[in-house]
Amino acid sequence: MLDGHVLVDAHTHPARLPTLKRAWHDWAADFGDAEVLGRVYDVEGAVVPSRFGELLDAEGVDVVLMFSEYSPKATGIQPIEDLLPLAAHDPARMRPVANLNPHVHFPVAEEVERQLGLGAVALKLHPVHGGFPANERALYPAYEVCRDRGVPVVVHCGTSSFPGSMNGYADPVLLDEVLRDFPTLNIVLAHGGRGWWYDAAAFLALSRETVWIELSGLPPRRLPEYYARHDFARLSRRFIFGTDWPGVPGIASNARAVAKLCPDEETAALALGGNALRVYNLT
Secondary structure, three states, X not given: OEOOEOOEEEEEOOOOHXXXXXXXXXXXXXXXXXXXXXXXXXXXXXXXXHXXXXXXXXXXXXXXXXXXXXXXXXXXXXXXXXHHHHHHHOOOOEEEXXXXXXXXXXXXXXXXXXXXXOOOOOEEEOHHHHOOOXXXXXXHHHHHHHHHHOOOEEEEEEOOOOOOOXXXXXXXXXXXXXXXXXXXXXXXEEEEEEOOOHXXXXXXXXXXXXXXXXXXXXXXXXXXXXXXXXOHHHHHHHEEOOOOEOOOOOHHHHHHHXXXXXXXXXXXXXXXXXXXXXXXXXX
8 A cells, every 4th residue: 555545556567687678678777776676686687576575565566567578679578477476476466467469479369368367467569669550450359358358458559769669559549440349348558648649548538438548657747748638637537557667766656746646535546556456357
């Protein structure tokens, strides 16, 4: 708990370092806390489960969603199997998230089923790093699996500076067809349209009950500026807190900053954990 609120960090990357490209290491060093990284990782570049748990304790995190990623063009490979020791250490708190790249995985439905079978609570798509649009028809079997199983899909919607990124695929408008064809599927917009698409992301979240704004990678103090053209009090009820750890100096400080922006305690509780608990079917 953090200040009386359940805290879910819905976007972290506790990846094993040897699998990642140099640019990922530079990103973590530039935006993260070197002291924390040195404390959490072992000498072989793997997150130590007990140390990660101690970090979560110190930051008041009740549940953390841990992302895998298969993006050989951009950041490298973060296989879901590397997250399993963390999940086994504290299965109620450390929850893995599946990842799919249609250039890497086939058949996509079988791969999603496989990763969900490993305990994943959601599917993450990274069009920008993977090099594919979110409305790619090859992804539809994966969307069908998630819809049928009541599993949310997280889609990266924001610019990325990693070499090999294709930022044109970050446009939330590409999800309009998917939302039409899968009207009951919860879709979480990771990074909330960061860069050029804040208005599109906000419009989708305010007009559809199944769309959520996830805040990872966004400085909390600038959120009112980013979404200035929209009813911020209403939009904040669609927020899902996330940090993009380790690319953030502190989880609790970001969470407190988000809570201060919310119009009331009820909205703060939704943004910090309540929405995530419901969307990701967490207990």
